[in-house]
Amino acid sequence: MDVRDIIKEENLVYRKSPLLLDKVFSYCPGCGHGTVHRLIMEVIEELGIQSETIGVAPVGCSVLAYEFINVDFLQAPHGRAPAVATGVKRVLPDKYVFTYQGDGDLAAIGTSETIHACNRGEHITIIFINNGIYGMTGGQMAPTTLPGMVSSTSPYGRNVESMGNPIRITELVAQLPGTYYVTRQAVHKPANVRRAKKAILKAFENQKLKRGLSFVEIVSNCNSGWKMTPVQANKWLEENMLAYYPLGDIKVDGELVKK
Amino acid sequence: MSRELRLMKGNEAIAEAAIRAGADAYFGYPITPQSEVLEYLMTEKPEGRTGMVVLQAESELGAINMVFGAASVGKRVMTSSSSPGISLFQEGLSYISGAELPCLIVNVVRGGPGLGTIQPSQADYFQATKGGGHGDYHLLVLAPASVQEMCDFVPLGFQLAFRYRNPVMILTDGLIGQMMEKVELFDQQPRATEFDQSWVATGKTADRQRNVITSLDLDPAHMEKHNHDLIEKYRKMQAEVRCEEFLTADAEYLLVAYGSSARVCQKTVQLAREKGLKVGLLRPITLYPYPSKVLNDLAGQVKGMLSVEMNAGQMVEDVRLSVNGKVPVEHFGRLGGMVHSPNEVLAALEQKIVNR
Numbered sequence: 001m002d003v004r005d006i007i008k009e010e011n012l013v014y015r016k017s018p019l020l021l022d023k024v025f026s027y028c029p030g031c032g033h034g035t036v037h038r039l040i041m042e043v044i045e046e047l048g049i050q051s052e053t054i055g056v057a058p059v060g061c062s063v064l065a066y067e068f069i070n071v072d073f074l075q076a077p078h079g080r081a082p083a084v085a086t087g088v089k090r091v092l093p094d095k096y097v098f099t100y101q102g103d104g105d106l107a108a109i110g111t112s113e114t115i116h117a118c119n120r121g122e123h124i125t126i127i128f129i130n131n132g133i134y135g136m137t138g139g140q141m142a143p144t145t146l147p148g149m150v151s152s153t154s155p156y157g158r159n160v161e162s163m164g165n166p167i168r169i170t171e172l173v174a175q176l177p178g179t180y181y182v183t184r185q186a187v188h189k190p191a192n193v194r195r196a197k198k199a200i201l202k203a204f205e206n207q208k209l210k211r212g213l214s215f216v217e218i219v220s221n222c223n224s225g226w227k228m229t230p231v232q233a234n235k236w237l238e239e240n241m242l243a244y245y246p247l248g249d250i251k252v253d254g255e256l257v258k259k
Numbered sequence: 260m261s262r263e264l265r266l267m268k269g270n271e272a273i274a275e276a277a278i279r280a281g282a283d284a285y286f287g288y289p290i291t292p293q294s295e296v297l298e299y300l301m302t303e304k305p306e307g308r309t310g311m312v313v314l315q316a317e318s319e320l321g322a323i324n325m326v327f328g329a330a331s332v333g334k335r336v337m338t339s340s341s342s343p344g345i346s347l348f349q350e351g352l353s354y355i356s357g358a359e360l361p362c363l364i365v366n367v368v369r370g371g372p373g374l375g376t377i378q379p380s381q382a383d384y385f386q387a388t389k390g391g392g393h394g395d396y397h398l399l400v401l402a403p404a405s406v407q408e409m410c411d412f413v414p415l416g417f418q419l420a421f422r423y424r425n426p427v428m429i430l431t432d433g434l435i436g437q438m439m440e441k442v443e444l445f446d447q448q449p450r451a452t453e454f455d456q457s458w459v460a461t462g463k464t465a466d467r468q469r470n471v472i473t474s475l476d477l478d479p480a481h482m483e484k485h486n487h488d489l490i491e492k493y494r495k496m497q498a499e500v501r502c503e504e505f506l507t508a509d510a511e512y513l514l515v516a517y518g519s520s521a522r523v524c525q526k527t528v529q530l531a532r533e534k535g536l537k538v539g540l541l542r543p544i545t546l547y548p549y550p551s552k553v554l555n556d557l558a559g560q561v562k563g564m565l566s567v568e569m570n571a572g573q574m575v576e577d578v579r580l581s582v583n584g585k586v587p588v589e590h591f592g593r594l595g596g597m598v599h600s601p602n603e604v605l606a607a608l609e610q611k612i613v614n615r
Contacts, residue, residue, distance in 0.1 A: 072469050077351060091336070
């Protein structure tokens, strides 16, 4: 048996989604962004909705997301993606509209846009990447930075007395009647990647129902911002981030999940 | 064919004109003295009349970014606000200008700075005509002087916005916004807009590359080219200069005023002529592009000009640039929500220009 016998359609176990372009990611090796980009493109491919999908990414590491993915895309001002997505969805109610936002973007400067898009129950999908830091600008403290965590603007660790506590905005938006599906996932292990993909799939499928907003938080690492190796970062994520940001569904089909 | 006549507030005329001009969407946030625009639209239920979407946003930041979204998919979209709210629009307007999206913005100007006053003012001239937000860009600015023009400049504004893929601002003020006048309404136009749709981001189909709406380019050489392309577009916009001359043919002195102030100055011209002073009025209708050539030509004929604005002297800079030192140019105007009377303008003209 030679290579040509092996490379056959029936032996295919994995291929890159054609919706991911061949451009090399600008993300740091080991970062979760690349994995989440792949999951979203696989979901769009599997649902067959490329021609009906419009993505919105504001400022952050993913500001250049449109360089890597083959869907129509809008680059919004910092924090404003949920308002931009509202504008698209209100005039094109049958299209699939998603935002892709980081924690500084969604939970600090864009809090108002986030809360009100969720509260109005816009029939869109929000993908929220929470790595507890401002990655693009070089590792400053984010609204989600953990207590005691060191960043370039909390060099002696986040002092919650003076800097406030990290915000669990996902639990917060789950309380709003406009959200239909709210979940927190991660992509640091293969099992988590599979669960995250199912969540993203559900969040996109929900748009057909027009029953409200679907919100998927992905707890991710920022190994360069955290000053760790990718392996150390994933270990630190599991031991620290997940303790503060526990994984799992928070609201499903419009009902809060009882713990 | 006789058209429909109504007695309307300027703000109501803008709102009715938006529906009739075939606007696809309006996103806005309440602020005095322009809240009637949103109130009128909500009362009229344009969703039922034409399918037009109307939504009250959580803030001016929300509203302008909803405009960004709807404009990105090629829809005819507008918003309105008044000065403090327009300051909040500026972030979005910079992005919209950078991404070259068509849309219509209405500024019913009130006095400032800060929360200022809810009374009429023209203190946002700089903000409207010189860019307003960060970066090198311009809005195309229309300045109505009547409720009729409030109505007529809505379809004109949409037409120009799509012609140049550029935001257009209707710069009016609390006086015209609140004032009631007779207005002749144009007939309902279809919502379908005819324009080059190759750039719209409505979902990537098999027959084209993906469309990306962005104002970002990290390559400085590309960004410089984009800046030059914008400059070239603004140069082409010079073809849209509009202005109105009132008794300028034999004028020895010229008043330059737009919007409400121009209405006051018409009366001043009559009062001056009753006294034997040959005064004319130039009313810029587009504030960007500015009618510089017309003013420069008139500078060869008159002995001096007075720029009459309800502000501390903003447009006077453009008048002086246009005239380029040929004749004296001075400024007069009441501030803080006060509106000058025709006699005050005449007295200022005599003191600052005629008897200087």
